[in-house]
Amino acid sequence: MSANGRPLLEVEDLVVRYPIGRGLSGAILRRPHQHVHAVSGVSLSVARGEMVALVGESGCGKTTTAQALLRLVHTDSGSVSFDGIDVTALSQGELRSLRRRMQIIYQDPYESLDPRFRVAATVAEPLVIHDIGSRSERRDLVTSALEQVGLAPAELFADRYPHELSGGQRQRVAIAASLVLGPELLVADEPVSMLDVSVRAGILGILDELRDQGLAVLMITHDLSTAARFADRICVMYLGRIVEEGPARQVIDDPQHPYTRALLSVVPRRDPRHRAEVQILRGETPNPIEIPSGCRFHPRCPIAIDACSETDPKLQAKAGASGHRVACIRA
Amino acid sequence: MSGALLEVEDLHVWFDLPNGKQLHAVQGVSFSIDAGTRLGMVGESGCGKTTTILALMGLLPQIATLSGRVLLDGTNILEQGEETIAPHRWKDIAMVFQGAMNAFDPVRRIGDQIAEPMELHGYASGREAQHRVRELLETVGISPTRAGSYPHELSGGMRQRAAIAMSLACSPRVLLADEPTTALDVMVQAQVLELLTYLSDELGLALVFVTHDLPIVAQTCTRAAVMYAGRIVEQGPTEALYHETRHPYTRMLWAATPDLEARDDVLSIPGVPPRLDAELRGCPFAPRCYLAASRCADDRPELHSVGAEHESACHFASSVEVVA
Numbered sequence: 001m002s003a004n005g006r007p008l009l010e011v012e013d014l015v016v017r018y019p020i021g022r023g024l025s026g027a028i029l030r031r032p033h034q035h036v037h038a039v040s041g042v043s044l045s046v047a048r049g050e051m052v053a054l055v056g057e058s059g060c061g062k063t064t065t066a067q068a069l070l071r072l073v074h075t076d077s078g079s080v081s082f083d084g085i086d087v088t089a090l091s092q093g094e095l096r097s098l099r100r101r102m103q104i105i106y107q108d109p110y111e112s113l114d115p116r117f118r119v120a121a122t123v124a125e126p127l128v129i130h131d132i133g134s135r136s137e138r139r140d141l142v143t144s145a146l147e148q149v150g151l152a153p154a155e156l157f158a159d160r161y162p163h164e165l166s167g168g169q170r171q172r173v174a175i176a177a178s179l180v181l182g183p184e185l186l187v188a189d190e191p192v193s194m195l196d197v198s199v200r201a202g203i204l205g206i207l208d209e210l211r212d213q214g215l216a217v218l219m220i221t222h223d224l225s226t227a228a229r230f231a232d233r234i235c236v237m238y239l240g241r242i243v244e245e246g247p248a249r250q251v252i253d254d255p256q257h258p259y260t261r262a263l264l265s266v267v268p269r270r271d272p273r274h275r276a277e278v279q280i281l282r283g284e285t286p287n288p289i290e291i292p293s294g295c296r297f298h299p300r301c302p303i304a305i306d307a308c309s310e311t312d313p314k315l316q317a318k319a320g321a322s323g324h325r326v327a328c329i330r331a
Numbered sequence: 332m333s334g335a336l337l338e339v340e341d342l343h344v345w346f347d348l349p350n351g352k353q354l355h356a357v358q359g360v361s362f363s364i365d366a367g368t369r370l371g372m373v374g375e376s377g378c379g380k381t382t383t384i385l386a387l388m389g390l391l392p393q394i395a396t397l398s399g400r401v402l403l404d405g406t407n408i409l410e411q412g413e414e415t416i417a418p419h420r421w422k423d424i425a426m427v428f429q430g431a432m433n434a435f436d437p438v439r440r441i442g443d444q445i446a447e448p449m450e451l452h453g454y455a456s457g458r459e460a461q462h463r464v465r466e467l468l469e470t471v472g473i474s475p476t477r478a479g480s481y482p483h484e485l486s487g488g489m490r491q492r493a494a495i496a497m498s499l500a501c502s503p504r505v506l507l508a509d510e511p512t513t514a515l516d517v518m519v520q521a522q523v524l525e526l527l528t529y530l531s532d533e534l535g536l537a538l539v540f541v542t543h544d545l546p547i548v549a550q551t552c553t554r555a556a557v558m559y560a561g562r563i564v565e566q567g568p569t570e571a572l573y574h575e576t577r578h579p580y581t582r583m584l585w586a587a588t589p590d591l592e593a594r595d596d597v598l599s600i601p602g603v604p605p606r607l608d609a610e611l612r613g614c615p616f617a618p619r620c621y622l623a624a625s626r627c628a629d630d631r632p633e634l635h636s637v638g639a640e641h642e643s644a645c646h647f648a649s650s651v652e653v654v655a
Contacts, residue, residue, distance in 0.1 A: 057516040057517070058487070058516050166603060196543065197375070197545070197588060198375050198583075198600035199599050200597075200599065201589075201598050201599035202599035204597065222516055222517060223589075224517065224591060225590055226589050228589070228591050229590075229594075229597055230589075230597075252592070262518070263517060263518065264591065266517055266520070267517060268524075268544070268546035268550040268551075269546055269549065270549055270588055271549065271574075272549040272550065272569040272570045272574075273570060274549075278521065280518070280521050280522055280525060281518050284488055284518075284519060
């Protein structure tokens with residue numbers, strides 16, 4: 001919590017739509033403009049020292065949500081408040097100073113590092129861009145960022161190029177570059193999905209430690225096992241909406257939304273003897289251009305009733321469980 | 332296990348490197364698989380999983396040298412190299428490549444692409460091939476009317492099903508699947524795993540499943556082989572590999588894998604696999620192993636029996652901590 005008792009990041013009713021070109025014939029025939037409804041009213045919060053996992057399938061809007069709250073994409077409506085500052089209302093100049101405090105790391109450390117930059121230059125670049133420190137101060141900051149992510153001694157890595165590093169080491173460099181500015185919020189977009197299983201735990205361990213040191217971490221992942229093990233809270237997204245949200249263990253052990261239940265039922269488990277009833281949903285997520293009426297999940301829902309195609313359920317607290325909310329009239 | 336549908340014996344693969352050295356990618360791999368069963372092959376990137384199955388398909392590049400035997404119904408198809416492998420490729424042994432769902436030609440209809448291997452291998456052509464395409468699409472759970480669709484009109488999960496349909500074009504008996512669900516969402520992954528299980532249970536396909544994802548193997552395969560540095564270091568029934576782990580590498584892979592309910596610490600495996608362009612001394616896993624002793628430095632452990640159809644290549648197999 002920040003000084004005023006509010007979470008560091010608060011997202012309220014966020015909406016992001018992308019217009020689709022209707023083409024020349026569409027324009028002549030005056031067909032209505034269509035939109036991809038990427039994010040349709042998402043509310044979430046991340047406190048200092050908390051790791052929140054945003055989980056869901058491809059196309060559910062989790063990456064767009066993250067990009068919108070960092071203002072890497074526009075927002076159509078809703079508010080994003082960072083430490084009490086309305087991010088959506090900032091000028092470019094104001095945004096720039098705020099970006100020092102909120103950073104993002106991406107899925108693919110093979111793509112996110114400039115192959116022509118040595119490690120030290122990559123990690124120092126944010127300092128150069130924000131014009132922070134003298135040359136020797138920068139060197140010290142780079143060294144401590146590298147050691148913070150386990151690339152120690154830093155001198156051993158500082159002069160290397162990305163191609164001389166393993167995937168895990170590259171992701172560590174990317175994290176170091178995001179930490180060098182001393183951010184308060186770190187958004188991690190699928191930080192380990194491109195990495196070998198043998199090094200994933202190391203990267204997740206770094207995020208875990210940063211969280212313990214007070215960083216607010218928003219992790220975007222499709223891997224529920226990782227979310228279960230590392231996150232404090234889990235938000236489950238489906239087609240642009242959060243359908244369930246709560247403390248990680250509660251969401252995993254006592255899922256309320258039929259979508260969450262189905263997702264959890266198909267997560268492969270380590271123990272070959274584990275035999276839970278697998279509930280495979282047929283088809284795939286509908287496209288976000290034509291959103292189903294009522295509850296967005298009702299066409300695939302195993303327990304839908306007639307009312308589900310009419311009523312759009314709101315996220316509501318589950319009786320007797322503080323902080324556990326679900327958007328389902330059947331829950 | 333004589334009489335298995337496919338038996339691989341002491342398979343070696345060397346790659347010639349531009350610097351004149353050789354990279355010994357597969358160092359004596361042996362396993363067998365019966366019709367209607369599923370074998371998972373797991374291990375880190377670069378441990379030789381993909382090279383092993385490409386060797387079975389005869390699809391390694393020219394810089395590769397092979398030795399060993401690959402017995403299909405007891406006949407060594409490696410005997411005369413390409414000459415003896417080619418007649419079996421796609422017809423007896425087929426493969427779903429990693430990323431196959433993104434490898435379709437974007438400007439040709441899915442049905443025509445699935446029919447291509449049939450025509451190329453003289454399996455079926457014309458109307459017969461078109462009929463077979465519709466059958467295959469139905470088998471993998473795609474509406475036959477989709478034969479006329481272009482790849483971009485299908486979702487990722489459907490393209491992966493179509494890729495599986497294509498591998499089945501010439502009715503193979505062995506299907507090698509290289510990371511068939513990587514990059515798929517968990518629900519679509521579940522659909523594809525269900526399909527692959529159906530193909531082996533109902534159509535009797537022998538399935539070799541290459542993945543780095545142990546839980547997928549745990550839930551899908553009856554047997555598993557763990558590869559490290561070009562060798563199988565542990566193989567056996569999947570249940571035994573989890574409940575009676577007999578190789579420290581397997582133990583550490585499990586520990587590196589988070590589970591939905593287990594609350595044990597998730598631990599990375601320190602260090603990196605050895606380079607395979609120089610002769611290895613001793614156990615190749617020793618530098619990363621929590622059980623390593625002086626003996627491991629120069630005495631390379633061979634696979635030996637540690638239980639029913641269960642083998643481990645570790646001097647201290649019986650000391651590997653049992654997973655609770």
